[in-house]
């Protein structure tokens with residue numbers, strides 16, 4: 641028997657962003673144009689469901705180009721971007737490549753190049769080993785960019801040369817945590833050059849703002865997304881920082897805590913920029929099978945951004 645009704649607050653915007661939509665479209669259109677298989681370097685976006693569905697239509701995922709068995713087949717670079725050495729390596733192998741780097745990540749790459757040309761030493765705020773960070777650092781010669789992950793890193797940072805300092809950031813960071821790091825940087829280097837337009841992208845910003853708005857009114861908060869999805873992980877942290885301590889990521893092997901959910905009055909749900917809406921629907925349906933729910937979607941802003949796929953795929 642179902643027990644008392646609980647309220648589900650569903651955040652909007654949530655889920656796919658324009659960069660993820662475009663990257664998936666690039667893989668599908670490439671398979672249409674070139675036939676299967678088409679190789680993809682790294683998970684095209686960080687979501688198992690997306691990766692598995694693309695495998696089914698003929699995508700083969702590799703981490704490095706040297707793993708590509710049939711080098712006569714094209715390869716797609718993931719939405720996170722790649723170091724400059726990767727297209728060079730593809731050309732050496734004579735592999736045709738299609739770049740699915742999100743235009744907002746490419747913007748940060750161009751920013752880094754322009755700062756380097758203008759003789760700045762660059763600090764990149766981001767997470768060690770995230771593919772986007774590897775890609776951005778790989779736009780410039782080794783040693784041109786230093787990674788800053790925390791306020792403590794700022795405190796410990798020692799200038800390496802006489803150049804003026806500029807900072808750029810990963811696109812999927814926590815807006816609030818990044819502000820603290822930027823404040824610490826500005827305090828330490830009052831003349832630091834800032835990006836003209838914030839590097840944290842519109843999708844990350846909107847999803848975090850939507851979570852922040854409702855998480856404080858929730859007894860539990862769930863973010864649908866993969867463990868390696870930076871923006872999904874950040875949404876969990878944002879929900880916790882906004883006041884919902886019991887916030888967690890729901891990934892492909894998560895167990896849903898029905899017993900805890902039953903005891904809630906209100907739960908919140910969002911999804912990372914790489915998580916398809918079907919996963920949100922499935923999660924809600926699993927809850928509905930055991931618990932009566934009333935769903936209320938709270939939209940804080942309408943998104944209408946789209947990115948075109950490379951012309952050669954049209």
Ligand code: SF4
Nearest residue numbers: 657659742744811841
């Ligand atoms: S999260 Fe932002 S930067 Fe990343 S793919 Fe989406 S729009 Fe692009």
